[in-house]
Amino acid sequence: MEQKSSKSLQKMSGFHREHKGLISLMPLQTGGILTEAAKEALVEFGDGYSVCDFCQGVLCNIANPPIRNFVQEVLPPFLGCEVATITHGAREAKFMVMHSLAKPGDAILVDGNRHYTTFVAAERVGLNIIEVPHSGHPKFRVDVNEYAALIKQHAPKLILLTYPDGNYGNLPDARRLGEIAQEYNVPYILNGAYAVGRMPISMEEIGADFIVGSGHKSMAAAGPVGVLGMKKKWEQIVLRKSGRHSNKDIELLGCTVRGVPLMTLMASFPYVKERVDHWDEQVSKAQCFSAELEKLGFIQLGEKPHRHDLLHFDAPALYEISRRVRERGYFVYKELKERGIWGPQPGLARSFKLSTFAADRQQLGFVVDSFKAILNKYS
């Protein structure tokens, strides 16, 4: 069919990304920037259902493109799990595990730094959500030892730990929680949306039952796509098949990411697999950057020394400026954008998150200098 009426995107308003090409410190985005191979996959597999050319009924069994190999051979050793599958993202993976293992009214124990989607996924199942509190401002630490007493009190069907959390980039003692989970025989979900694809992580070493990862957050993939790893013992429960359509997974509704986001995840994977080996350098960059911003009077929240590229700062000096300028909190976004930097959420000045994952040391130096220049300009 001809496309006489099809407008070019160039002519459609609002279809242009203002931040493309800027130095990105946006926490949601630094781990999801596509590789060149993923960009090629976008074009190659862009059309509708194009990954399904040779489908025999199950997405994860497709041999061409090599999805089956990716799911069965490549992902399990990478995640340190026995069985893996593909999901629409981390939240959908959490929901399917909760929906498979717990019933309405059952309790689930989660850390106080859990992502909002952990809460909403549990709500969707109808669970009784109990939170293990964090230590509050400024460290927001979760002591996993506190899970034990709450497990005894509430007999949860599941426990979940966010590793790291998306607000402060704290890395609680996931391995210790693995011991507690085994001691009390409670299935343990590790939400690694900001870990899998950024840093070395192994479900088995941690002693979790499930590991959840996000393609668009941390695996250089187009959104939305995620991964879920589990112990073999859970396969029959979480990946149970339809009674009528015997090759279809009930929790996946047959197939999940039947399209191009999965292809970008697979295309980027060789690069992602290699980049986790350079995690020490990422941590070093984050620590140097944090130290430089603290010299400017910013206060880094969360654990110190920091062990992740996700950083949260209180910035009292910027807040003071925002109270007297016309743009209010938006002046930070505007000033940074003028310098080619994209990071704090537009409107925020008092407290904001940044990620050093995608920027190199030279770029981070320029960001520090830019914050200095902004403070000087308004002082």
Added chain:
Amino acid sequence: MEQKSSKSLQKMSGFHREHKGLISLMPLQTGGILTEAAKEALVEFGDGYSVCDFCQGVLCNIANPPIRNFVQEVLPPFLGCEVATITHGAREAKFMVMHSLAKPGDAILVDGNRHYTTFVAAERVGLNIIEVPHSGHPKFRVDVNEYAALIKQHAPKLILLTYPDGNYGNLPDARRLGEIAQEYNVPYILNGAYAVGRMPISMEEIGADFIVGSGHKSMAAAGPVGVLGMKKKWEQIVLRKSGRHSNKDIELLGCTVRGVPLMTLMASFPYVKERVDHWDEQVSKAQCFSAELEKLGFIQLGEKPHRHDLLHFDAPALYEISRRVRERGYFVYKELKERGIWGPQPGLARSFKLSTFAADRQQLGFVVDSFKAILNKYS
């Protein structure tokens, strides 16, 4: 971060689409071929979470890119509904409606031609699935009047009709079922995965409570993405918010298609909106093509005269050949591919589905000639 280790896709085996550029008669794919605008959107919004640059917490409320306008202003009149939202696809839309309106053990009444995902979605909720039988070979018609007696017998919480079904392209009397639904006061889901984006359709005119569409199947979008329309009265139930995170939809887990498939759907929309106005020509093409193949001894299943581009043929002559050639049923796929045609699922010869939606009359003439040539070659 540098991508020294990133392989080009060209060097990665299995990442090449063999069928790109062929005349496509593949039913899953003919309605999902991207427009030029959608291809540009792929590149512009490919990176991870890039649609969320200006997110204030809810995907469907994002103003830049203009998602809010698309969801609130553009989709409802197109679907003939009062409230619309975005989903991961048609199956996920069906699940969220069933999960919101029914409880485990409740009954749901569905047509005998329902897609397998209708069954699996209902199974995931734990529903008792009752099927309204079709008339069997060769018409496979569903008489919606049969819903009435089964509604009285089973008191279902929901009824669902597939319009058209994906196997035969039959269009049952959806409007009559709207009257029955109103008479018995049962919420009515119209699965329009092969209708919305191909042909004119209005939830309101049909009298349904919900309408489900598929971006990758029928709206020229990259997979997976879908749309869900509903009456205003269901908004508070299906789009209910989290008790703790008051702007987050529970059934959407906050946000669904947080990535590039949504942008391709939006970029293609002006073209899709216009193409449904040329549906008569699509039906005419399908009927001519079917008549030509029947002259070759193929038998078109489903309704006649046919009113949709989805066609299912029994091909006894091809089956006879497949029983005596080395490639068995794959000879059809191979012979067509050599002629630049991609359609029947590889391996099928006896009975297969085709769609005339993406091919023009000249191409369809070439397909007919190719089938003739294949029959001659092996006769």
